[in-house]
Amino acid sequence: MLHRRSLMLTSFLAASTCAIQGCVKVAFTSPIASFQQSVDSSATTLQQYYSSLNRTEREAYLHERAQDPRLEVGLTDPQGKRTPLLTKTFSPESLQARYDAIRLLGLYAKRLSDLAGIDAPTKINDATKLIGAKFAGLGETFSALAGTDATAAKYVGPIGKIAGLLGEMYAEDRRDRALKDALEKGASAVDDVLDQLEQDVATLAPLEPLTIKTQLLDEIAAYNASRTKEDAAARAARLNSIRALAERYDAALASNPAELIQGMREAHHALVKFARSSRAPQDLADLTAALETFSARAAVIAGAAHELHEASKEAGR
């Protein structure tokens, strides 16, 4: 009797464990997939943000001349400096290196999550290896930019470390050692890259809202100066332009990418903490909560950045 009870209890426990493990597998896969999506959308948002800086400068240059007929339009100004009409204020090569740095972090996080997963690590297919190989020379790219780009040198060390580690993570077939190496060598390098990206973004962040606000106040001044000389239709057109600029200003404030970097850092810390944990249900719950917070934040900022991107394109037509 006692033996039968013991067998029943063992079967029940085995069934329960399987059910819990199955549940954990599903629960782990879902937040990691959404984390990947959030990293990808963050990289796209930052790319849109950086590329809009050059467009906003060109637009500001033309807007200023629309308001002030004394100012001529040219490719080089009277002081001999290239104008933003055809010259990019921010170097496309420097900006591209930063988008690639963000995508490299996404790839690192993906591989880390594969290694830390409940299942055996996902088999790396050739396409994923190719993506990894694309970043192998990113450290050298930053190194070459260091002559003209003030902060590029600070990326060289940590980017080289992550890119090198990523190669080892693909080659390494012993999961435990690969995970240990990824955590010991990679985690601080990822933090270093995120710190530098955050500093770069924080430096540039005030520029776009201020540029749009300057155009807004320019339009307001023009309206106030001409309102008694124009008919209702002309006044309505000016007021529409003021409203559009006020809305773009709101969107520029809401799409501050510094918060994206902060979200990415918190999500990465949660992933590292999970990889070091015993993978208990509470560890998974903590990871899921952190990744969901990042996803939600990334979605809000991506929405605002998209709105700003569309409004800027509209304004440029």
Added chain:
Amino acid sequence: MNERIDSVGLAGLIDRLLDLSGDLRLSPAERAECLAAAKRLRGYLLNLLTARFNQGTPRLLEANAALTSVNADLKAAAQQLQKLAATLESVAKLVGILDDLLRLASSFL
């Protein structure tokens, strides 16, 4: 070669000047003066944001000290508008300092 302009202070100053240029308690001439100063400073911000200077560059120290002081004055002037004229003179002096500083900048993003 790693010293920088106080870009947060400069951006804050431009923002305050833009707010004042839309403040209908000011005369049209005062508003125009604030807007012109804001536009000039925005041009400097664009160029100085990523510029680096040698440590202890006297003009940079002077610019950062002037930025702190002008920002404080402008904040006070926004509360007591009769102080605005004197503060706008300080802004004009700051523009001169930044103009010099720009010639010393070394590298940009």
